[in-house]
Amino acid sequence: MPPKLLIFDLDGTLIDSRADLVQSVNAMLTHLGRPRLPDEVVAAHVGDGAAMLVRRSLGPNSAPEAESLGLEYFLAYYAEHKLDRTKLYPDVAEGLERLDQAGYRMAVLSNKPVRPSREIVDHLGVAQHFFAVYGGNSFAQKKPDPCGIHALLAESRTTPAQAVMIGDSAVDIRCGRNAGTLTAGVTYGFMPQTLAAEPPDRRCDSFAELTQWLIERRDDGKLEVEELTTHGI
Numbered sequence: 048m049p050p051k052l053l054i055f056d057l058d059g060t061l062i063d064s065r066a067d068l069v070q071s072v073n074a075m076l077t078h079l080g081r082p083r084l085p086d087e088v089v090a091a092h093v094g095d096g097a098a099m100l101v102r103r104s105l106g107p108n109s110a111p112e113a114e115s116l117g118l119e120y121f122l123a124y125y126a127e128h129k130l131d132r133t134k135l136y137p138d139v140a141e142g143l144e145r146l147d148q149a150g151y152r153m154a155v156l157s158n159k160p161v162r163p164s165r166e167i168v169d170h171l172g173v174a175q176h177f178f179a180v181y182g183g184n185s186f187a188q189k190k191p192d193p194c195g196i197h198a199l200l201a202e203s204r205t206t207p208a209q210a211v212m213i214g215d216s217a218v219d220i221r222c223g224r225n226a227g228t229l230t231a232g233v234t235y236g237f238m239p240q241t242l243a244a245e246p247p248d249r250r251c252d253s254f255a256e257l258t259q260w261l262i263e264r265r266d267d268g269k270l271e272v273e274e275l276t277t278h279g280i
Contacts, residue, residue, distance in 0.1 A: 049265045050229065052205040053146065054196060056214030057157035057164055058093055059236030061139055062171065065090050066132040071125040072104050078120050079113060081105065090237045094216045095190075096158040096183040097122060122160070129163050135171050136235060142258035143176045149262050152203050156195045158183040158218070178203070191218050193226035200226070213257065217245035231257060 058064045065086065072092075073083040084104060092103040101117045102109065109117075146153060153176050157164045161182025168174045179199060183189045186198065200210060212223025215236025223230035224245075232239070232247035233254070242250065251257040 049267070050209055050211050050261070051150075051152060052199065052203050052210040053151050053153045053261065054156050054199055054210060054212045054223075054228070055153065056190075056216070056219045057155050057159055057167070059215035059238065060213060060219070060233055061135060061155070061173070062133055062167060063136050064129070064133040064167070065093075065237065067125070067129055068093060068100070070131070071121055071128055072100065074124045074128075075101065075117050075121040076104065079105075079117055093237050094158060094218050097125075097160055126163060129167060130170055133167060133171075135173065136254055138253060138255040138258065140173060142254045143173055145258055146261060147176050149265055151261070151265065152205070153177050154199050154203075155180040156190065156199065156212075156222075157181070158189045161185045191221035191225055193222055196222060196226035196228060211261070215239060215242075217241035220245040220247045223247075231260070233257060 055061055058068070069086045069089045072089045076083055089104060092100050098118055101121050102114050105113055105117055143153070155164065155168060155177050159182050161180070161184055164182040165180045168177065168180050179202060181195050181198070186194045188194050196210070196212060200207060207227035210228040211231055212219055212226070212228045213231045213233065214220065215233050216238040220230045220232055220242065230247040231249045231251060232242040234242070234250060234252050249260055251260060
């Protein structure tokens with residue numbers, strides 16, 4: 048059967064939010080009297096939710112009280128600055144439009160909290176392409192736990208074999224594997240190096256390449272179904 052459902056990670060996959068995340072983390076560290084971190088270090092901490100981002104940025108010996116204060120400050124600061132420099136990656140707007148026209152149903156599954164996830168998608172003008180936008184606090188567990196994918200499969204009445212989980216990190220690929228979906232990894236995001244440890248079914252260097260692969264895969268699947276129907280199978 049051709050794929051029907053596309054589930055996208057957000058940060059590092061659809062949006063380049065690196066600058067705003069780095070600024071928010073360093074504002075939190077400054078507030079707590081800690082030294083700022085280089086951009087690439089903060090970016091490497093992204094992917095497992097806000098609490099883990101703060102914990103990693105504070106370091107392994109940070110006290111729970113510091114983590115709690117840091118998380119509170121980070122969330123408040125990021126809420127005000129999440130759209131200062133965040134933007135769609137190249138070809139995302141056009142690609143989503145093409146995928147929509149090709150008949151795909153699409154959703155976002157992020158480990159970022161759900162409220163800023165939805166606000167960012169809406170502000171960047173692509174919310175109309177998604178029937179659902181879920182965040183790290185939408186379910187009892189975050190990715191790579193598959194509960195978010197299971198919910199999206201149920202909502203769209205789609206089987207795992209008809210879905211593709213798309214992201215920039217091993218967390219996303221592992222989540223798709225845990226749910227039994229196909230997986231696609233993009234190499235332009237925050238953590239492409241982690242895809243070596245968790246190889247996706249397809250690796251793409253741009254959103255345009257990803258779009259073309261998905262459209263060809265859907266068209267190939269439709270052709271196979273038509274051929275089976277024609278032959279009475």
